Amino acid sequence: xxxxxxxxxKAKEIAVFLRKxxxxxxxxxxxxxxxxxxxxxxxxxxxxxADQKNAxxxxxxxxxxxxxxxxxxxIQGMAEGxxxxxxxxxxxxxxxxxxxxxxxxxxxxxxxxxGVIGIIFESRPNVTVDAFGLCLKTGSASILRGGKEAIQTxxxxxxxxxxxxxxxxxxxxxxxxxxxxxxxxxRELMKLNEYLDLLIPRGGAGLIRTVVENSTVPVIETGxxxxxxxxxxxxNLEMAANITINAKTQRPGVCNAAESLVIHxxxxxxxxxxxxxxxxxKNVEIRGDETVLKYxxxxxxxxxxxxxxxxLDLIISVNVVNSLxxxxxxxxxxxxxxxxxxxxxxxxxxxxxLNEIDSAAVYVNASTRFTDGYEFGFGAEIGISTQKLxxxxxxxxxxxxxxxxxxxxxxxxxxx
Numbered sequence: 001x002x003x004x005x006x007x008x009x010k011a012k013e014i015a016v017f018l019r020k021x022x023x024x025x026x027x028x029x030x031x032x033x034x035x036x037x038x039x040x041x042x043x044x045x046x047x048x049x050a051d052q053k054n055a056x057x058x059x060x061x062x063x064x065x066x067x068x069x070x071x072x073x074x075i076q077g078m079a080e081g082x083x084x085x086x087x088x089x090x091x092x093x094x095x096x097x098x099x100x101x102x103x104x105x106x107x108x109x110x111x112x113x114x115g116v117i118g119i120i121f122e123s124r125p126n127v128t129v130d131a132f133g134l135c136l137k138t139g140s141a142s143i144l145r146g147g148k149e150a151i152q153t154x155x156x157x158x159x160x161x162x163x164x165x166x167x168x169x170x171x172x173x174x175x176x177x178x179x180x181x182x183x184x185x186x187r188e189l190m191k192l193n194e195y196l197d198l199l200i201p202r203g204g205a206g207l208i209r210t211v212v213e214n215s216t217v218p219v220i221e222t223g224x225x226x227x228x229x230x231x232x233x234x235x236n237l238e239m240a241a242n243i244t245i246n247a248k249t250q251r252p253g254v255c256n257a258a259e260s261l262v263i264h265x266x267x268x269x270x271x272x273x274x275x276x277x278x279x280x281x282k283n284v285e286i287r288g289d290e291t292v293l294k295y296x297x298x299x300x301x302x303x304x305x306x307x308x309x310x311x312l313d314l315i316i317s318v319n320v321v322n323s324l325x326x327x328x329x330x331x332x333x334x335x336x337x338x339x340x341x342x343x344x345x346x347x348x349x350x351x352x353x354l355n356e357i358d359s360a361a362v363y364v365n366a367s368t369r370f371t372d373g374y375e376f377g378f379g380a381e382i383g384i385s386t387q388k389l390x391x392x393x394x395x396x397x398x399x400x401x402x403x404x405x406x407x408x409x410x411x412x413x414x415x416x
Contacts, residue, residue, distance in 0.1 A: 008195025011141035023090035030086040033164035034079040063253025113139030115197035122203035148181035190215035222383030225255035225338035232344035
């Protein structure tokens with residue numbers, strides 16, 4: 001057996017153990033793991049600096065390099081995330097409904113662990129800790145295959161997390177990092193039906209498309225984010241500018257950052273020079289249509305490709321529309337079904353936008369940057385699901401469980 005088969009067999013065995021442990025036992029592991037992250041942060045930062053150096057040597061820079069970085073503040077955030085997960089209600093065992101049939105059978109549904117969850121992700125090593133915490137809390141073993149950019153960090157984190165597990169009487173291999181970061185290992189993970197119950201890709205469009213197209217394991221598709229801000233004709237323009245700047249520049253390399261700004265023509269002359277100047281001050285490259293170029297000549301002319309691009313960088317597309325209908329049509333055409341926001345003081349327009357935009361998260365007068373498990377009160381998240389089956393939006397604990405029917409009888413037999 002090769003590395004993945006060995007890991008898969010071990011995870012399948014451990015999943016049986018994890019189904020039976022109590023919430024209290026799982027929470028002890030999570031809290032201990034959080035403490036160990038802080039105790040061993042120097043080792044994490046040392047490994048992470050080595051990964052950063054290698055990534056920079058391979059041409060990774062800017063927001064993409066920032067996704068890789070772990071510092072004291074981010075490690076603190078990871079530790080707090082694990083403690084938040086420990087404090088959340090455990091969904092495993094929850095009875096969703098119970099109904100008595102005319103024949104006396106009592107039939108219900110109950111949340112149960114998924115079993116073994118595989119996650120393929122790219123450079124963000126915080127995913128290792130988030131995934132561990134969420135999978136453990138929901139009673140599933142996890143096999144994590146990160147990118148080569150973060151391999152030293154991920155292996156260091158694995159050692160720490162496995163120490164927390166072992167200290168509390170859990171199998172250390174309840175979480176396992178795939179050491180082989182080649183494309184072949186990713187493709188093999190996609191075919192590991194014998195051991196995996198679910199596979200979740202977390203990364204850019206190329207990774208997600210590859211997993212969706214090639215996996216024979218059931219997949220939950222997560223979050224490519226061509227997120228839109230639409231500034232309506234009734235918008236508070238100061239609010240609109242603040243939201244746009246936050247959504248684009250607060251952390252441009254993440255999937256809930258705004259990539260596209262849509263502006264109503266009635267306020268274009270007033271709003272475009274102001275918001276574009278603020279964006280320029282934040283080193284954002286602006287790619288606009290003819291109206292944008294008229295009011296802000298420093299912008300570059302946008303192409304058709306720009307309207308549908310997730311930049312993950314300090315670049316934004318800006319176009320002008322003549323009505324709410326045009327805005328909804330444009331967003332619907334180019335959206336990746338992640339997060340969209342309307343800035344408006346018109347209640348009817350707000351409700352139409354909420355009702356007609358078919359994305360996982362739709363906002364009124366707020367930044368798209370809030371599409372996040374922490375912000376939604378879920379603790380850490382595994383990703384943002386942009387599909388419609390099983391899970392949609394930030395995927396927290398409940399989305400990582402499945403259900404089974406439980407039936408109570410009193411000797412009933414079926415006739416005919």
